[in-house]
Amino acid sequence: MAHAALDIARGITMIEEKPNRPGSLLKRTAFFLIIAIVCASCSGKPKADPAAGKDDRTSISIMAPLHFPHPPSDEIIAQIEALTNTTLDINWVPDGIYTDKMNTSLTTNSLKKATFVKHTDYIFIKNAIRSDSFWEIGPYLEQFPNLRHLDADILAQAAVDGNIYGLYTERPSSRQGVIIREDWLDRLGMNKPATLDELYEVIKQFTVNDPDGNGKQDTVGLADRNDLVFGAFKTLSSYFGTPNNWGLSASGNELIPEFETKPYKDTMNFMKRLYEEKLINADFAVTSKEVQRDKLIRGAAGVYIGSMTDVQRLSDEAKQINPEARFALVNRIQGPAGYRVWSIPNYNGLYLFSKKAIRTEEELLDILAFFDRSMDKDVANLLRYGILNKHYTLSGQSVVLPEETSQLRVTDVGALYTLMIADLSNPNVLEAAEKETMWELAERLSADNEKFLVKDPTIGLESKTYDEKSMELYKIVSDATYNYILGHLSESGFDEEANRWRREGGNEIAKEFMDAYFMK
Template sequence: MIVILILLSACSSKGDEVLQGPGGVTTPTISILAPLHFPQQPSKDIIAEMERLSGVKLDIRWVPEGVYTDKMNTGLTTNSLPKVTFVKFTDYNLVKNAIKSDAFWEIGPYLQQFPNLGKLSPSILNQAAVEGKVYGLYTERPSSRQGIIIRKDWLSHLKLAPPQTLDELYEVMRQFTYNDPDGNGKQDTFGLVDRNDLVYGVFKTLSSYFGTPNNWKQENGQFIPEFVTPEYMDTMNFMKKLYDEKIINQDFALTSKEVQRDKFIRGTAGVFIGSMTDVQRLSIEAKMVNPQAELALINRIEGPQGYKVWSIPNYFGLYLFSKKAIVTEQELLQVLSFFDRSLDKDVSNLMMYGFEGRHYSLEDGKVILPEGTSRLRVDEVSPLYSLMIASVSNTNILEVSQKEQLTALADQLSKDNEQFLVDDPTVHLSSQTYDEKNVELSVIIVDATYNYILGNLTETGFQQEVKRWKHNGGSQMIQEYNEAAKALN
């Protein structure tokens, strides 16, 4: 710890990198590009306390999640990223070439110098490694939080049971569209609200209910992309039926996450498929519009192959460290020192729960999160979650004795998902073609999927697009994954 304190007080060689503090002590400035998943930025008081405890000045550049990828990519292409940049798991392939080109620090050799960073999970670090080298600090997450958030009061009004199968889910969404679930005498609702995201929107979770592989399927030693399977086609046909019958918002292919949430909050739609951990925040905001609104959670929908849900690697994203913005090894150690300090008990609990007495209370050493301060936590504390590394396994974070009911249920059902996960068999494999061309190639399949659902493409037309994907590099990608798997055996 003495080494860390010395590092944090050390002067930088660049004059604009430090601030003069009391008594002439210099304070390192750490610039961070981070996604904002909430309507507002976190409390400035909490940020100030984080700075006081860790001995740094934080220059956090919050970017709304809906445009984060574009902002991050612009900084990458213009070589103007700050010292620390968050990269979402789904965008990781965008930066791998930059990593290989030495644009970011390899931090693996430094981690053991720090008491907390040295204890990070080797398994998760290796999941995110590039050519066996560690470049990022991971934000941690369960294997699957996917499920259904549904208007419980609408189910009650229509005397419907929560759906347990795909057929029942369709019928509930149909009645939410045509049977006046809010009782206002108008046909002004629809069953399902989606957004322009085939992964974290509706499509991928729905496809796993149909039994679609998670990105890839390995069969007889060969890799098969998910979109050539019958189950993927079944999912597209189901979505097309919802679209044709106007059970889903007709502009879903163009809808942002913010607009999707707003339609659900305002009672325009009754089913939201995505991360179940969104339920508490959605419930708070829905009750502000309609105090009678009640939400429920469902994680088990039985499909043709039983219960299935897609899984993800245990990191949501990584914090990478720019070599242009962090010129010296000494500066890198200052920045890593801040992240190490963020895992200590005082800082991590501040980021997780806020201020004792304002956002939570303590009883017998456990945290109590009163329902009455739930909105305050959403507004002032929750946006900080995206800054927290290794939060799931950090034993310094206090246990919650009394959670909000919906939050506790979301956690419980996320654990239940572990019983029927569908893993991606290529997670530990590498393909040069994937790293270099997947962004370009995935556009072919994304566009073809949307166009099929919207009726602009026939099944034959969709298969032609698959052939184009293969011709433009997909076949080479398959071959590389096959060879990588054989090399491991």
């Protein structure tokens, strides 16, 4: 059924109209009426089964991360189902525990039909992909009017052994930056930081100089969490000049892991100083993102280093507690090598399709048809902005986002962003004429980051040892990094852990990446 309209479209091209032939108008009218009826059955509206009294909706189970306090409203889900002719069973999993839940589903062979896999977790799924646990979808994309136009470069970045398995959610190369309580800066007479030294001073003064004016020393400068990648560490590390995962040696003939470089150690020493001087939450090594965010929202901390687009939610929720709370964004922090910021490939994650949950090619095509339909104008803008005249209005062909519906959009619509395929390059998504100020600023500064990106030279390269051992090897480095910052490990102890990483598989990974890199 997913291809009925496509089949008829092909049939149309085979018909030769003869307008002067008697009865041709009646025949053409009847023919196109048939076409309209069949196309309507694929349009996304439920089609009743006259015999059974039931509709023929496609049932789709989905596992997706929840980045907001609540799942989207039932009203919007119902509209999506009606438009796409589906029944959706979406398992919204809080982002902080998503990786663990996804891995559990994988090991227990209980994946949903469509499962979102974060870019940072994709490496751990590749063995399952190679074991034929997921459908290869590349050969089917040309059959769909939207999916056939997905970006070939991004698909190649996420390919496994040259084959395409996932539909990607799109993102800029880097949204990383610094979110700061601007009202605290004003109260202390400070400017937004522009260098690492100035950033340290802001963090310090936010801790020791009563930035909230309550007469108590009850704030901490930086709130961080147990994430060396999307928490503060990696962004700070790029400011210090650390390569992005791997860097070329001075001779240019060897790839060096980032943690063996001086800037990486400089970053550890910076974090160690913040910890020893109590300028960061003491439990950062075990703090979740939800708790980290709560410190900013409640006014217990004033600096957040990570995705700048988090600022809108932080600002909205902080103002509910303290209407005077104001936030500022900084994306340019000058370090020893100038402006630098780490980047990721242009996909934030992928939807993969389980062969255990999806038994037939026909069912796979129906599910791909749902994602293709989700890129059409009506569904894409419902996912992005919500319901017209409830969550947003239109000015010509531009979306207007009223300030008074801001919180309603967060509650009803926010989480749906994760379902959008290739949204940044989808021409069917309307532009917003009046974007929310903080979100607009975050997007503009993310675009500015493109001018000084630090890219990972191994993106798109294959290393079987990395695919097999990266999880256990990464734990060696992450544990050593945290233990050094917390004062439980000396520099020589850290170096020994780095050597252990090499002995237990790191050398093989480096060789395989180098072989692939120099063969490009």
